[in-house]
Structure formats: structure tokens, C-alpha cells
Amino acid sequence: MNTAVTTHYAEGAYDSRHIPNQPPQIRKQAGLLTMVLPWGSTEDIAPYNFVDQDSPKRLRELDENERKHPGTRLRNETVFHTICNHICxxxxxxSLWTQIWLYMWGLGRALSLIGAALYILLFLPILLLTRIYLIGDTSDITNTIIISASWVFLPTLSCWLIGYIAIYKLPTHWILKPSKGPLWELNRQTGQVTVFARKPGQFAHLGIDGDFIRPFYEFDACVHILPSRQGLPQYSLHLVHRYQSVAIDFKPVTGLQSSEQACFALWDMWQNYMDISHPLPDIPTWEEFRPLDPTTAEIDRQTNRNPRFWRDMDDATYKVAMDDLQTRIHKLNALSRPNLMVRHVLYL
Structure with missing residues (x-):
């Protein structure tokens, strides 16, 4: 952690107590299969998988790696164009190269587990019943099971194993390759949201030469509903600019969700993160940066918060905390909240 970094909020930083009046909405930017979420009345919460990716054990490992190899985090931020701290x-x-290995590992694992369940619960009983009652020949049943299992599991298990070896056993610099540049940024210090131009003239049709930069309060959160291949609803959160056809898709952060509740939690998390009248979300991800954020540091001083509350947490206590988080996420009822922004914007 770079303790020399300090934060001084810019004049335009987002403060939910002082939101300026804005022009009326001129057209709805969200699609048909969406739920527009209200502003305000947030809880100090975050999606389960966002919190769990920075478990106390992993944070301690990162701290130890930084101690042994000072400057690793800063180099990674520079090379991979990613930043996660109290500022932004x-x-x-x-890169596509890295995505290939991640997909091999992730899809190989998922398909292996799903295939195993289907094979044991459906295919194997049907095979046994067919051989015993219809054909009446059980002499070759072992070979049949082995051959069928090979066809089902060999491809997926191979992908899982190869992806696992690539990600966890090979040198990191062989697998993790940087992308061409950042996608977007939420900046707590300035209150601005940036969608980076990935190609020259990307926002020229909007009269913008370069990146699309607008205040956080000009965006609305929308939950997009997408059907899976099985026809089941899947949910993702998007941050949609109210006046231009520009949006941020948060699927790279949490992936598609089976419930809209995770999207509600993510929206609360982003509002709290950007709102300088609130402390940083109290989750492991931002714990080490809390002393560097003025609002957060003052609240922690008043409450005498343990600065290593998360990082020194044992596994059993962490599991209880995550179970409690799941319960709180399940109880969120964001759609019933009054919309803070209607005081400042005339919506269609």
C-alpha cells in the first residue's frame, strides 16, 4: 500500500446531499427487458462474488507478495490498465490469449460437473435399465459404461485440467497478458464516469474527440434480463447515460447472475463507493485504503474500527460473515425505494 497517496475530493465529486438539478430526460436509453433502479436509500452491501474474490486469505497472500516484491501492484495496474483503490x-x-485459458478452465470445470450430474442421474440409469430389461445382456455393461463415460468426460476434463495447469502452475507472465487499454472508470475523487474510447473517433457522433466523461449523477442503473440457453432469466447491471447512447456493462465485474438481487447489491455498492458523504463500502476489497479516504477515515476514527477487521479474519468467522451477506442480499428490495433523483431530473 502506498501510504503517501492522499485524496482531496474535487469540486464535482458526487455527494448525495448536494445533487444539482439537471435537464429533463429526452428519451429512454434502456431497452425493453430492463428494470430501472432508483437512486438512494442504499445499504452498505456488495455482491457475494465481488466480496469473495478478495477473501481475507487472498488479501494476506497479496500483502505478503507485495512485501517480498515491492511495487508489484503498481506495475500490474500500469500493465493491465486496472485500478481498484480509494480514488477510482x-x-x-x-487479452484474448488470457481469456482462452480462463474459458478452458471455467467451462471445462462447469461442463464436467454438469455432465457428471446428468450422467449419473439420467444417462447411467437409462443405460442400465436398457441393458437389463430390454436387451437382457449384461456381459459387456462395464465396457459400455467406460466407453460412454470417456466420450462424455474426456473432452471437458481435458479442458479443465489444461486450463488449471495454465492458470495455477505456469509462470503468471506466460498466461496473463495485458489488453489494449481500459474500458471504463468510476472515479470517487472527481465524481466522474469515464468510458474510454477504444478506437479513434469512437464518440465523434456525439461531438466528442476522445473519451466519454460525464458526472456519475447523469447515469441511471438498469438491470438487463437475458434468457439463458435453457430459457431461464439471467440478470446483469448496466450503467446507462441518461442523455446519450452510452452505457457500461458490469458483466466483467460479477458475470451474469441468476437473481436480480445481486444487481441490486452491486448498484448499492457503486453508489456508496462514489458518494463522498458515505464511507467506502466496508468489504475486504477497499479495507487497506480506508485510512486514505477522508470521509472513511473520519468515520472509522469515530467508531474506532479495527483497521484490519477483514484481513485478520479467520476462515470460520469469514464464512459466517459471507452467510450473513447472502441473507442481506436476498432481503434487498431496491425496486420499492423512492428515487432520490426525481427531485433533480424530470424523467419520461
Missing amino acids: YRRAHV
Whole structure:
């Protein structure tokens, strides 16, 4: 952690107590299969998988790696165009090369587990019943099971194993390759949201030469509903600019969700992160930066918060905390909240 970094909020930093009046909405930017979420009345919460990716154990490992190799974090931020601290959250895609290995590992694992369940619960009983009652020949049933299992599991298990070896066993610099640049940024210090131009003239049709930069309060959160291949609803959060056809898709942050509740939690998290009248979200991700953020540091001083509350947490206590988080996420009812922004914007 670079303790020399300090934060001084810019004049335009987002403060939910002082939101300026804005022009009326001229057209709806969200699609049909969306739920527009209200502003305000947030809880100090975050999606389960966003919190769990920075478990106390992992944070301690990162701290130890930084101690042994000072400057690793800063070099990674520079090379991979990603930042996550008390000033901003900047996101970038990993390279196509890295995505290939991640997909091999992730899809191989998922398909292996799903295939195993289907094979044991459906295919194997049907095979046994067919051989015993219809054909009446069980002499070759072992070979049949082995051959069928090979066809089902060999491809997926191979992908899982190769991806696992590549990600966890090979040198990191062989697998993790940088992308061409950042995608977007939420900046707590300035209150601005930036969508980076990935190609020259990307926003020229909007009269913008370069990146699209607008205040956070000009965006609305929308939950997009997408059907899976099985026809089940999947949910993702998007931050949509109210006046221009520009949006941020948060699927790279949390992925598609089986419930809209995770999207509600993510929207609360982003509002709290950007709002300088609130402390940083109290999750492991931002704990080490809390002393560097003025609002957060003052509240922690008043409450005498343990500065290593998360990082020194044991596994059993962390599990209880995550179970409690799941319960709180399940109880969120964001759609029933009054919309703070209607005091400052005339919506269609």
C-alpha cells in the first residue's frame, strides 16, 4: 500500500446531499427487458462474488507478495490498465490469449460437473435399465459404461485440467497478458464516469474527440434480463447515460447472475463507493485504503474500527460473515425505494 497517496475530493465529486438539478430526460436509453433502479436509500452491501474474490486469505497472500516484491501492484495496474483503490475503480478486459485459458478452465470445470450430474442421474440409469430389461445382456455393461463415460468426460476434463495447469502452475507472465487499454472508470475523487474510447473517433457522433466523461449523477442503473440457453432469466447491471447512447456493462465485474438481487447489491455498492458523504463500502476489497479516504477515515476514527477487521479474519468467522451477506442480499428490495433523483431530473 502506498501510504503517501492522499485524496482531496474535487469540486464535482458526487455527494448525495448536494445533487444539482439537471435537464429533463429526452428519451429512454434502456431497452425493453430492463428494470430501472432508483437512486438512494442504499445499504452498505456488495455482491457475494465481488466480496469473495478478495477473501481475507487472498488479501494476506497479496500483502505478503507485495512485501517480498515491492511495487508489484503498481506495475500490474500500469500493465493491465486496472485500478481498484480509494480514488477510482478502473476496469479493462484481459487479452484474448488470457481469456482462452480462463474459458478452458471455467467451462471445462462447469461442463464436467454438469455432465457428471446428468450422467449419473439420467444417462447411467437409462443405460442400465436398457441393458437389463430390454436387451437382457449384461456381459459387456462395464465396457459400455467406460466407453460412454470417456466420450462424455474426456473432452471437458481435458479442458479443465489444461486450463488449471495454465492458470495455477505456469509462470503468471506466460498466461496473463495485458489488453489494449481500459474500458471504463468510476472515479470517487472527481465524481466522474469515464468510458474510454477504444478506437479513434469512437464518440465523434456525439461531438466528442476522445473519451466519454460525464458526472456519475447523469447515469441511471438498469438491470438487463437475458434468457439463458435453457430459457431461464439471467440478470446483469448496466450503467446507462441518461442523455446519450452510452452505457457500461458490469458483466466483467460479477458475470451474469441468476437473481436480480445481486444487481441490486452491486448498484448499492457503486453508489456508496462514489458518494463522498458515505464511507467506502466496508468489504475486504477497499479495507487497506480506508485510512486514505477522508470521509472513511473520519468515520472509522469515530467508531474506532479495527483497521484490519477483514484481513485478520479467520476462515470460520469469514464464512459466517459471507452467510450473513447472502441473507442481506436476498432481503434487498431496491425496486420499492423512492428515487432520490426525481427531485433533480424530470424523467419520461
